[in-house]
Amino acid sequence: MTDRNMPFDDPKYFGLPADARIAHQPGMADQLMREIAPLLAADGIDLTNLDDVDLDELNAAMARAIERRNMELITPAGDREAVTILTLYSIVYALDSGTEEQLQKIFASIGPEPTHMRPSAGHLTGVAMETLDKWYTDSSLADSLQHATLAFGYAETRAAAEDLQVLARKGRAFQSYSNLLVSHGGLELARAGAYLIYVSIAAIAAGRQLAVNDALTEFLPNKPLSKEHIDNIPVAPEVEQWIAEEERYEDFRFWLIDHYDDEDADEIYELFIERVLQALEAGLEPDDPHAIHPWLASVQFSLDYQDVMESVHAISSYVAYRVENSIDPSPWLELLESFETGVGEDPLAEQFRGIIDAADKVPMGDRLAAICQLPIVDGLRELGQWLATSKPVTTSQVPRRADIQRLADMIGIQAVGVATKPELQYEPSAFEDLMASSSTAPNPQMPYVPDRTKTYSVQSALEIPELMSWWTALEVLEIIELTASRVKQGPNAEAFIGEDLSLENAEHIAGMWIANVLLHYFDRTHYEAPAAALVINHLTSAMSGAAIPLIEPNPDVDIGVRITNVSYCRSLRYLHDMGLVQIQDGLLHVPATLHRPVVLGLSTAVQQVTELLTDFE
Incomplete structure (x- = not known):
């Protein structure tokens, strides 16, 4: 192997002076053996007793252990994954704006080990390769990505990016890390992966007529830092x-x-x-x-x-x-x-600020007791029991039909998965709701909301907005971890499904669910945007002390207004059924103990609602 190919050897690629040198530390082989010893032990090989071990068997086990170790070195989780994605964002922004100095500062801050604000070169490479595999095997992006070519940077960078791209088109870049590492070196591979992320997302943005920033957040969503x-x-x-x-x-x-x-x-x-x-x-x-x-x-x-x-x-x-x-x-x-x-x-922002200030004065014990009674929070314990072992999921990475009833019941939803749907659908459209008679709604607190007291039959979990909003929140908060075919407990599972659920974590899951359920139908019609805006403004005003009545459908108004009002009532129904909103004497009410999670949920949705309302107007 040449010096150029040694991992972490060449300082110039990470913004260091040309005469800088990387010092090779003695004892690295011993360190490697200590790191892979537990992996070898799992294969039944004890490094302290090799007398009876066949040499070929030992070599094969060593190869497997080193491969597993390499995979661990390029697979960040939790905050480290969030920092890695944030760093990829920074690199893309720097490349897109042509700020070479900024780009060099970023690369100069990345080394073989992760830091608080920067990933390791391995983490940067791993996330880039996993993302490229996903993009390049997505048939909907194929036309755009055929124009993605790295035409700048060092010759070595372009060569590494070309190898990466060939493998990504087969969905094999991530699994080929070890071979690519030998061929190109760790730092060069990290740079090539980040550069290829940029040219690929730029091609996707051009094909979809999006700004690069917007395309990046859509196709490589960020993750929250703790x-x-x-x-x-x-x-x-x-x-x-x-x-x-x-x-x-x-x-x-x-x-x-x-x-x-x-x-x-x-x-x-x-x-x-x-x-x-x-x-x-x-x-x-x-x-x-x-x-x-x-x-x-x-x-x-x-x-x-x-x-x-x-x-x-x-x-x-x-x-x-x-x-x-x-x-x-x-x-x-x-x-x-x-x-x-x-x-x-911003008046809405000022209202949020005032509500939060008041909510923080409510005793924490009262707030925790109230939020733990919500089905979306209370259901976490049973979720933990269900995920004591991993479970299979559909190809869409949602619960299987056989698991719908149990998961829906965890959050108080009556639904069952069936192969053939009966004539009555689970979730009527806005038009069907609009035509429905108010006599079908027996709930006296919400006379204009359709009945939800019966069990609904669905062919897919995707038909249950409340369940899918919970499922998405679980994934975003890393309470669950999804693979192509299974779901298991995620890195943050213990913090949410353990005995000592904190108030902060309980509010996070509730807030995330609220935002998800409000935005669930945004891709259907443009009437959903003003409906969500009405919910946000009305609940914010109600929590600020205003008397806000539930909007009543009016057959004499424009059909668009009528559909908006029905969508508004449907969203309130979800919040009401989950115990977050009450209707008292025809007025909207949110218990003071739940103001903070409701504000968190509403405010999380505000940015997208604002954008959609701008388009609507």
């Missing part, structure tokens, strides 16, 4: 000293004082500086307009909506300041115009 990880992001002392000495943001502070009350200005400025420190630690330059999108992406990994909302507001305020005070304001103006809600005080 609150613990975010709270423990390290800040280098030299970064803090640099901020203090340069006082580079003092003018921004004065600008805030001119635009806000002193107390609000101080809070925005302090939060902004915290986010600046995190950006610098992640290799992002806050004064580069091209770094704003990856910066925003990094803060939006948090599941704490209040923190996300205030952080985005602080960053967007800085963008507004730069529009007014830059020699060339055009790139900052373009950024400002791209913000969906703009800068300034």
Whole structure:
């Protein structure tokens, strides 16, 4: 093997000086043997006693153990997977904007071991290869991806990317890691994988007439960082000293004082500086307009909506300041115009903030008791029992027909999987609901919502919005882990299905379910967007103390309005059945103990609702 092919050998590929050298450490073979010893033991081979072991058998076991070890080195989980995807986002943004300096900073911060804010080269490679396998074997993307070619970078990078691409078209890039590692080296392979992600998503974006950023978030969804990880992001002392000495943001502070009350200005400025420190630690330059999108992406990994909302507001305020005070304001103006809600005080955001402040004053014990009674939270315990061993799933990675009844019952839904659906469908369309007589709804609290008291027969779990919203939340929060054919407990399962469920985790699962169920039908008709917006605004107003009556279908209004109203009632029915919303004397009511998870769910859906409402108008 040549020196060029040695893993982690060539410093130039990761932004290091050309004369830098990688030191080879003595004892690495011993370390490798210690790492694979447990894997060999699983094959019945004890490294401390090889007297009776056949040499060919030992070599074969060694090969298998090293292969398994290599797979572990390229398969990040939990926060490490989230950090890896975030880093891929940053690389794509840097390549798309042509910011070479930013790109070199990112690669210079990646090495053989993962850090708090950067993946290892192996993790970067593994996620890239797994993603490329998925994209290149998706027939719906084939036409776009045939135009994806890496035409820049070192010759070695292009060669590695070409090998990767050939294997990805067969869905075999990930499983070929060991061979690719030998052929190209670890750092070169990581760079090639990241570059190929960029040219591939750019081709997909062009084929679908999307911005690269939008295509990336659609086809490589981010994953949330845990609150613990975010709270423990390290800040280098030299970064803090640099901020203090340069006082580079003092003018921004004065600008805030001119635009806000002193107390609000101080809070925005302090939060902004915290986010600046995190950006610098992640290799992002806050004064580069091209770094704003990856910066925003990094803060939006948090599941704490209040923190996300205030952080985005602080960053967007800085963008507004730069529009007014830059020699060339055009790139900052373009950024400002791209913000969906703009800068300034959004009334809905202010309502969210007020509700959360009030909710935090409710005793935590009362909040935990209330949320644990919700079927979507209470059902987690039985889910844990069901997943004591892995279970098969359909080719769509959803529960099998035979498991529908048990899973639906976990969250209080009466449904059974059948091979042939009876004449009455489980989930009537908005048009069928619209034509239905109000006499079919015996629930006196919700007289305009169809009856849900009977058991419904479905051919697929996909027909049950409440169940699929739960299933998706379980996957996103990594409570479950899906493969092509099975489901098993995920990395975060113990935190959710164990005996000591925290209030924070309970609120996360409830909030995620609310967002999912509100957005479930968005791909059907454009009437769903205003319906969801009505639910969000009405529940927000109700939690703020306003008297909000349930909308009643009116046969005399336009058909579009009637369909919107029915969709609105259907969404409220889901929330009502799950114990999150009550109807008292015809008025909407959310118990104070549940305000925080409801706000989390509504606010998670706001960004998509806003975008769809803009298109609708």
